Amino acid sequence: MNNDVILGKYFSLFNEIGIIEQLSRAFLEVQLPKGIIAPHFAVLNHLMRVNDGQTPLFLATAFQVPKTTMTHTLSGLSKHGLIEMRPNPKDARSKQVWLTEAGQELRNKTIAALGPYLQQVAEQVSTDELDTIVPILQKLREYMDEARNP
Amino acid sequence: MNNDVILGKYFSLFNEIGIIEQLSRAFLEVQLPKGIIAPHFAVLNHLMRVNDGQTPLFLATAFQVPKTTMTHTLSGLSKHGLIEMRPNPKDARSKQVWLTEAGQELRNKTIAALGPYLQQVAEQVSTDELDTIVPILQKLREYMDEARNP
DNA sequence: CTCCATTAATACGATATCGAACTAAATAGT
């Protein structure tokens, strides 16, 4: 097959992915209280799914954002009482990020609120199709990730 | 299958998509001159693939961004001499966006520069796999798009 | 034709993102 055709397919892929990302972010954000946006929720969700007590730098790496961005995101979460920053007992330069009750609650309520919408989506894209595309996307993501951090 | 399991799969899907979007944007932006970012390129590419002479409002709708954001993006492109804004002869309130030579050239050079990287990616994800996932993602995107604009 | 609701674009203010520079603490080399 012609090279340009293959490249065209890749452009289509990244184009679809970009649009879906935008749409899914918009859907998430309408569920969130004013002043809380997707990156805030992503951090709450991560601290809950993995574990809290992680350092800001670790979070910045996990989300592939500059540390200054993570500082800003965390200060927003902290100001809204959704997380607590405590000193890191193992390193006086560092901090630990802990979820508050309010933070856990907001995360759970948001997940619950998204349920019905995802149900709707599930009627469009079957579980089989999901099981087909997610592993391929994972492989793609892992490769791109490696290519970025050589 | 359990509902929570299905929802979990959807979260994985949107999670992968979010990360891939971020990585692909980063790859694109390292190819772009300082001061030009992904949204600028997206507009140049759109004007080239579809056609130029479109209005700012039409572009804002196409990219699903607020008009104020598009105004800002276009002013950046204009400042760098990549597009020209002309009055719309059919409506004195409106404008038309035209590519300059420099704009066309930047778009083409960027596409060309991305080629080798996409070649690399193509070694990881086969054309067959692409043909499998792109239509599913299109279907998902179309549904989400409709759900957003009722 | 006149008035008024609608529409296209911009101005402005609030918050977000990110690179460069900075501070303080930890660690490596000698």
Next chain:
DNA sequence: ACTATTTAGTTCGATATCGTATTAATGGAG
């Protein structure tokens, strides 16, 4: 043990995003 380098986090300045309000042109109702 002492100094130089590295590392964690913040501060600061530039630009981006987006909601609200504003201005100017349009188009429809009477």
